Amino acid sequence: MEELLNRYETVNLSAVKIWFKAGEIKDFPSNRGGCIKYKDKQIAIFNFERRNEWYACQNACPHKMEMVLSRGMTGSTDGIPKIACPMHKKTFSLVDGSNLNGDDLKIATYPVKIEGEEVFVGFLE
Amino acid sequence: MINVIVVGNGMVGYKFCEKFVSKSGQEKYQITVFGEESRRAYDRVHLSEYFAGKSADDLSLSTTEWYKENNILLNTSELIVNINTQNKTINTHLDKTYEYDYLVLATGSAAFVPPIQGVEKEGVFVYRTIEDLDAIMTYAKKIKANGATEAAVLGGGLLGLEAAKAVRDLELNAHVVEFAPRLMPRQLDQAASDMLQSKIEELNIGIHLNKATQYIDGEESIKGMMFANDELLKVDMLVISAGIKPRDELARVAGLEVGVRGGIVVNNQMLTSDPYIYAIGEAALYNGMIYGLVAPGYEMADVAAEQILKGDKTMRETIDMSTQLKLIGVEVASFGDPFIENENVTAIVYENKFSGIYKRINVTKDGKTLLGGILVGDSSDYNGLFQIYNNAMALPENPEDLILGSRGGETSSFGSASDLPDSAVICSCENVTKGAICCSLIDGTTSTFSDVVKLTKATSGCGGCKPMVVDIVKATQKSLGKEVKESICEHFNYTRQELFDIVKINKYSNFYDVIDHHGNGDGCEVCKPVVASVFSSLYNDTANKHVTTQDTNDRFLGNIQRNGTYSVVPRMAGGEITPEKLIVIGEVAKQFDLYTKITGAQRLDLFGAQLNDLPAIWKILIDNGFETGHAYGKSLRAVKSCVGNAWCRYGMDDSVGFAIELENRYKGIRAPHKIKGGVSACIRECAEARGKDFGLIAVEGGWNLYICGNGGANPKHAVLLAESIDKETVLKYMDRFLMYYIRTAGPLVRTSTWLEKLEGGLDYLKEVIIFDRIGICETLDSEMASLINSYECEWNQVIEKPRLMKRFTHFVNTDERDDNLEYIPLRDQKMPKSW
Numbered sequence: 021m022e023e024l025l026n027r028y029e030t031v032n033l034s035a036v037k038i039w040f041k042a043g044e045i046k047d048f049p050s051n052r053g054g055c056i057k058y059k060d061k062q063i064a065i066f067n068f069e070r071r072n073e074w075y076a077c078q079n080a081c082p083h084k085m086e087m088v089l090s091r092g093m094t095g096s097t098d099g100i101p102k103i104a105c106p107m108h109k110k111t112f113s114l115v116d117g118s119n120l121n122g123d124d125l126k127i128a129t130y131p132v133k134i135e136g137e138e139v140f141v142g143f144l145e
Numbered sequence: 146m147i148n149v150i151v152v153g154n155g156m157v158g159y160k161f162c163e164k165f166v167s168k169s170g171q172e173k174y175q176i177t178v179f180g181e182e183s184r185r186a187y188d189r190v191h192l193s194e195y196f197a198g199k200s201a202d203d204l205s206l207s208t209t210e211w212y213k214e215n216n217i218l219l220n221t222s223e224l225i226v227n228i229n230t231q232n233k234t235i236n237t238h239l240d241k242t243y244e245y246d247y248l249v250l251a252t253g254s255a256a257f258v259p260p261i262q263g264v265e266k267e268g269v270f271v272y273r274t275i276e277d278l279d280a281i282m283t284y285a286k287k288i289k290a291n292g293a294t295e296a297a298v299l300g301g302g303l304l305g306l307e308a309a310k311a312v313r314d315l316e317l318n319a320h321v322v323e324f325a326p327r328l329m330p331r332q333l334d335q336a337a338s339d340m341l342q343s344k345i346e347e348l349n350i351g352i353h354l355n356k357a358t359q360y361i362d363g364e365e366s367i368k369g370m371m372f373a374n375d376e377l378l379k380v381d382m383l384v385i386s387a388g389i390k391p392r393d394e395l396a397r398v399a400g401l402e403v404g405v406r407g408g409i410v411v412n413n414q415m416l417t418s419d420p421y422i423y424a425i426g427e428a429a430l431y432n433g434m435i436y437g438l439v440a441p442g443y444e445m446a447d448v449a450a451e452q453i454l455k456g457d458k459t460m461r462e463t464i465d466m467s468t469q470l471k472l473i474g475v476e477v478a479s480f481g482d483p484f485i486e487n488e489n490v491t492a493i494v495y496e497n498k499f500s501g502i503y504k505r506i507n508v509t510k511d512g513k514t515l516l517g518g519i520l521v522g523d524s525s526d527y528n529g530l531f532q533i534y535n536n537a538m539a540l541p542e543n544p545e546d547l548i549l550g551s552r553g554g555e556t557s558s559f560g561s562a563s564d565l566p567d568s569a570v571i572c573s574c575e576n577v578t579k580g581a582i583c584c585s586l587i588d589g590t591t592s593t594f595s596d597v598v599k600l601t602k603a604t605s606g607c608g609g610c611k612p613m614v615v616d617i618v619k620a621t622q623k624s625l626g627k628e629v630k631e632s633i634c635e636h637f638n639y640t641r642q643e644l645f646d647i648v649k650i651n652k653y654s655n656f657y658d659v660i661d662h663h664g665n666g667d668g669c670e671v672c673k674p675v676v677a678s679v680f681s682s683l684y685n686d687t688a689n690k691h692v693t694t695q696d697t698n699d700r701f702l703g704n705i706q707r708n709g710t711y712s713v714v715p716r717m718a719g720g721e722i723t724p725e726k727l728i729v730i731g732e733v734a735k736q737f738d739l740y741t742k743i744t745g746a747q748r749l750d751l752f753g754a755q756l757n758d759l760p761a762i763w764k765i766l767i768d769n770g771f772e773t774g775h776a777y778g779k780s781l782r783a784v785k786s787c788v789g790n791a792w793c794r795y796g797m798d799d800s801v802g803f804a805i806e807l808e809n810r811y812k813g814i815r816a817p818h819k820i821k822g823g824v825s826a827c828i829r830e831c832a833e834a835r836g837k838d839f840g841l842i843a844v845e846g847g848w849n850l851y852i853c854g855n856g857g858a859n860p861k862h863a864v865l866l867a868e869s870i871d872k873e874t875v876l877k878y879m880d881r882f883l884m885y886y887i888r889t890a891g892p893l894v895r896t897s898t899w900l901e902k903l904e905g906g907l908d909y910l911k912e913v914i915i916f917d918r919i920g921i922c923e924t925l926d927s928e929m930a931s932l933i934n935s936y937e938c939e940w941n942q943v944i945e946k947p948r949l950m951k952r953f954t955h956f957v958n959t960d961e962r963d964d965n966l967e968y969i970p971l972r973d974q975k976m977p978k979s980w
Contacts, residue, residue: 024965042957042958043957043958047957047958048957049692049693049952050693051693052692052693054957055955055956055957056956056957056958056959057956057958057959057961062956062963062965065957068667070657070667071667080965084707086707086708086709087709087955087963087965088697088705088709091697091700091701091705091709092670092697093669093670093673093674093694093696093697094667095636095666095667095668095669095670095673096666096667096668096669097635097669098635099666101667102669104669104670106696106697106705107705107709109670111669111670
């Protein structure tokens, strides 16, 4: 279980070494999530069209370690874009991965960039 | 500038600064803080979380910027060595001298180390600072590497048990050694301690009570503890957590008055025997007592700040030592006088060894006053009890209701927040009274719950008072004539019923149109499904049309289960199924390796279907005459039936046929909550129809129609709406009842709760749907008819449209399946492996 969570660590934009092509804009539903596979990682990518923003985070819910976050519902709290886990409705900031319901479970977030029609996620390796 | 020097940078020293800079007139003062530790003030109450992975920074109470912004000079790692009260100066160990106008001693306390022979040996620690914890961690690592496994904590009080958890977090076997015959001897009685002990022992922590430690065994380093009865407990590490002693050395040297057993003597202004020196927190001896809780320390900090700023606030005469906390996952609380026993007092005790719950309240013989109590295992009653005790409020007729819960009627035994006097302290962490909350709302400083939190800091400590603060805010708003709304969430200032009307009148069919015109922000997991449900109720749009705003079950037309896979439930109206269809289900389950179970509502549930497989599974089922059973939606789930008069020798009517008819009539309609029905062919009630949202029982001359019952966590028997009516009338009343509920209930409100909240109750409901008192029956009838006539199977929609199938893949960028799923065997089938 810990080993699974250890696979996911937040990547800051400035630290990105590899931009992985996750797909094209049309592959991702608007205002919802889609999951991609990169090496041994599952990454949820959100095309937050309403805000004209893209986000990426680990697909694993940090609470029960299930690969489900891409299937959660997007939204915002006090203007912070967030994702609600479909299992038990814990909500996480898509900006920094913090748990907006207060306890200390966090999720790892990854930078996303769009070039033309293509969607890229940033990784360290 | 007037110089205020604060000696001590713990929680109370920090709170003094926070209180001081928030008060008016403070601009003329310069605060300088000295702390001997190397870091900013941190949360010592939650110190053990440091072992569970929190960093020192996480525990920090403030930021460097905060000190800058508030113009406070913070000197860490600097120790004050003496005070010159004549010159009003202090000297630090760096040989620097500082002048003060006022001095505040917030030097706190040190761990009390009992004079046991050998405590100086290697491997013996105290539990007080982050440095102590670092040393414990390093040592634990070292001994573990040598194969050592045992560690003891001396002291079975609050802090000792916290320390025991910390030791366990270090993956050592923990033992708690206590001199007294019970745990938490100052807060708990024997029975409560026994309950706590058995809960802690379940966690593999050894408890050793009645143990006087004679000496620490071992050459250089600790090897064991020798008790008075010559019994040796072999341990490789010892953490002492046996109490505190006030840090009064500085005060002593400066000639300030101190208590016989330590502590700097203060009056109710927190002033020491020197008129320019204050003492607060665990270093201060007030009323002959040292108060080791953070709440009194915070209050002392506030009083001292007020006094320096020439205010007139003083410390209360009696200080409450009530506490509520979670120890190693076990809830424990004690308030008032937990032990009091004499001929004028009756202790009411509830003990449930099975669930590990112990509750005791001490009540005067006349049953009028609550004097104190203890809660172990379940402290949810603490807030209510504490308010009753603290404000000497009247007790209910049967005081035992306070801990057993009211066993008749619906009202809470605690009364309501409006019964509390204004002086009642609602948030004891921040000492906020009910008056302070109400005042700010009445004078217009605040207008919402979050305003109140920002202004008063209520609920920002432990958070235990939150429900009460919410109640008070609501009640006050109501008394001010403000409409108190059950708004859906921060994005909509409307109730579900209002949204229903807004959507209907404006003919909206897209969530973002609704939020852009009538709400704010981007929506969330609360309001999106509500609006989606409203669309469905109005237009019978299937979930496939509003994928983005549907929660996972509706989005994927299955129930998400423990490991993130889905379960599949085809409709089996009335519970009737042919052998051919049974075989189909069996074959599907075999082909896709699904766990199979009959549900509580007479359906077959197939578990463990992966997202990628759902359309293929549905295709086979649909090709063989099945359709979705809507087991996932807030919609009609099932109508359960008994055997009926076709086969049963008692049956008075065709319950199976009627159940099938009802299920097909209402299948697919979306409601605020799931709906279940039942039809029994006689009063033997084998379908348990009175435990459902609607239930029919065949009687002489027709059917009895019951409504608004439910099973689940709070079961409710359904109530009789109409007697001996024919099928046609049943359908008429049912249509109207369901439609009226769908239009007017709040999100996720079941029919039983809806009826309870309906003003006028059952009688009013009868007036509306039977006698058409408000003239809406025609509308209800036609709305329901349009829902019934527009039914479509959602599974079928998906398999017919490849565009919709795209939703059912786990990955966007590959056809691979989720490779994280793991199963273990279960009685010839399988279940998800636990992480």
